Amino acid sequence: MKDVILKAENISKQYRLGTVGTGTLSHDLNRWWHRIRGKEDPYLKIGETNDRSVKGESDYVWALQDINFEVERGKVLGIIGKNGAGKSTLLKILSKVTAPTTGTIKSRGRIASLLEVGTGFNGELTGRENVYLNGAILGMTKKEITAKLDEIIDFSGCERYIDTPVKRYSSGMTVRLAFAVAAFLEPEILVIDEVLAVGDAEFQKKAIGKMQDISKGEGRTVLFVSHDMNAISILTTNLIILKNGNICFKGDTTEGIKKYLNDGSNELSYMAKGDNFIPKIIQIDLLTSLPGSVHEFGKELKVEFTVNCPVDVENLALSFQIIDEFENPIVHTWQIDSEHQINRNKGTYRFSCTYEKLRLYIGTYSIRAYLSESKSKERFDYINSTCNFKVEMMKNIRGDYKWQKGTCRYIEDSIWEISEF
Numbered sequence: 001m002k003d004v005i006l007k008a009e010n011i012s013k014q015y016r017l018g019t020v021g022t023g024t025l026s027h028d029l030n031r032w033w034h035r036i037r038g039k040e041d042p043y044l045k046i047g048e049t050n051d052r053s054v055k056g057e058s059d060y061v062w063a064l065q066d067i068n069f070e071v072e073r074g075k076v077l078g079i080i081g082k083n084g085a086g087k088s089t090l091l092k093i094l095s096k097v098t099a100p101t102t103g104t105i106k107s108r109g110r111i112a113s114l115l116e117v118g119t120g121f122n123g124e125l126t127g128r129e130n131v132y133l134n135g136a137i138l139g140m141t142k143k144e145i146t147a148k149l150d151e152i153i154d155f156s157g158c159e160r161y162i163d164t165p166v167k168r169y170s171s172g173m174t175v176r177l178a179f180a181v182a183a184f185l186e187p188e189i190l191v192i193d194e195v196l197a198v199g200d201a202e203f204q205k206k207a208i209g210k211m212q213d214i215s216k217g218e219g220r221t222v223l224f225v226s227h228d229m230n231a232i233s234i235l236t237t238n239l240i241i242l243k244n245g246n247i248c249f250k251g252d253t254t255e256g257i258k259k260y261l262n263d264g265s266n267e268l269s270y271m272a273k274g275d276n277f278i279p280k281i282i283q284i285d286l287l288t289s290l291p292g293s294v295h296e297f298g299k300e301l302k303v304e305f306t307v308n309c310p311v312d313v314e315n316l317a318l319s320f321q322i323i324d325e326f327e328n329p330i331v332h333t334w335q336i337d338s339e340h341q342i343n344r345n346k347g348t349y350r351f352s353c354t355y356e357k358l359r360l361y362i363g364t365y366s367i368r369a370y371l372s373e374s375k376s377k378e379r380f381d382y383i384n385s386t387c388n389f390k391v392e393m394m395k396n397i398r399g400d401y402k403w404q405k406g407t408c409r410y411i412e413d414s415i416w417e418i419s420e421f
Contacts, residue, residue, distance in 0.1 A: 003073040004108075005221050006094070006189055011067040011103035013089055016060055063089045064245045067103070073188075074219040076211065078236035078253060080226070080260055085242040087225045088193055091115055094223065095191050109188025109221075110138055114178055123167030127158055127177050130166055134181045148184045155206065156180040176203055183210050190214060191223045204231075211235055229257050229326040258325045258364060268293055270367075270386040279309045279316065279380040281371050282348075286387040293389045297411075301358040303387075305351040307371065313337075313344045317374035318351055325364045327385065330409050331355075338374045359411045360391045362403055 031041055064086045071077050081087050092098045094105060095113035113120075120137060121130045131152055135145035153159050156176040158169070166174060182190055190211075208231060214220045215235075226232055232239070232253065239256035241249035249256050270284035283306035289299035305318060319334030333353055337344065366388045371381040393403045 004070045005073040007070040007106045011100045013064040014101040076215045076222040076236045078232045078239040081242035086245040111189045112182040112187035113191045114182045115193045127162040135185050152180045152184045189221045193225045281381050282308045297393050301355045303353045307349045315374040317372050320369040323368050336374045
């Protein structure tokens with residue numbers, strides 16, 4: 001039997017566009033008239049998909065539509081998607097900050113939310129007072145909070161300022177204390193939005209470690225939203241991808257990240273769109289050793305760039321990275337004109353880079369490219385995660401060793417010497 005601690009059934013959230021309070025009285029009266037006659041809300045039948053990039057015709061938009069999922073006790077569920085996909089709206093509904101238009105949320109246990117910097121904090125109260133306030137909101141007794149107080153203060157790293165009003169805290173200090181309160185006051189479900197990005201590297205490492213302890217060691221449940229694919233891959237085993245207010249993927253984290261970053265594209269070429277008024281990469285071509293977007297380990301790989309310069313350019317710099325499915329850079333290569341004292345006249349140029357024996361390990365990779373002026377550091381163009389390809393080991397070059405995914409990212413030739421003492 002599954003031990004389901006949180007379940008979302010047919011969750012939808014509709015918003016009215018425009019200025020709040022303007023022109024809505026007639027809509028409210030219409031809703032009221034339908035309700036007293038026992039009829040359905042008339043505005044549930046209208047509304048457009050949540051696509052922020054296009055202009056709509058309706059006054060209503062579905063921020064979320066027909067969201068269904070469940071989370072088992074002790075699991076960490078990742079929720080990812082582009083900006084405006086509906087992630088924060090979903091977490092607000094789960095945290096009961098706002099109500100869904102349709103559908104229900106069923107949970108077993110207390111839910112602690114960390115949706116933005118300073119969520120639930122009163123700026124006029126001290127850090128210590130806010131710990132007690134948030135604990136009380138979570139249903140903790142004063143005795144229970146006091147027992148955890150020293151751990152909370154120590155983890156947050158804000159001991160010197162704990163008796164200072166929170167309004168004088170930096171955003172980083174605030175999120176440190178807020179996370180410590182949410183994590184140490186033992187809610188059954190911890191909901192975290194993209195707040196850890198505010199903290200420094202040390203705090204992010206501590207926070208990730210604490211979330212691992214919460215889920216694995218203490219058996220509590222975490223819902224985690226982030227644009228950091230490394231953190232998602234480390235913390236979560238299951239993933240939901242939201243797109244325009246709908247779930248477009250639900251399943252294993254690794255497969256979900258690949259789908260999200262690749263976005264279903266296997267093209268080995270990139271073509272720019274729109275007019276060029278500044279230097280721009282207008283085309284990228286990837287020439288792999290095998291057909292079907294597959295490259296054989298140790299074989300030649302060529303990357304070709306077509307660059308258009310509508311004006312004369314001094315010190316043009318073209319660089320690119322080969323990145324993995326988590327957007328970690330593995331290889332970085334560049335061509336900088338200032339190193340060769342080249343002034344490029346107005347025109348179109350073809351840059352070609354060849355790796356004679358590319359030694360990337362088994363995996364999925366893509367290209368991230370930059371075009372800039374090397375001395376002023378002005379960036380002309382940036383292209384992320386294009387020209388996806390796979391690297392395969394076609395033969396065993398290490399005797400009887402069986403190649404396994406995830407072993408490493410790159411293999412380099414080496415010379416070993418063994419001497420006996």
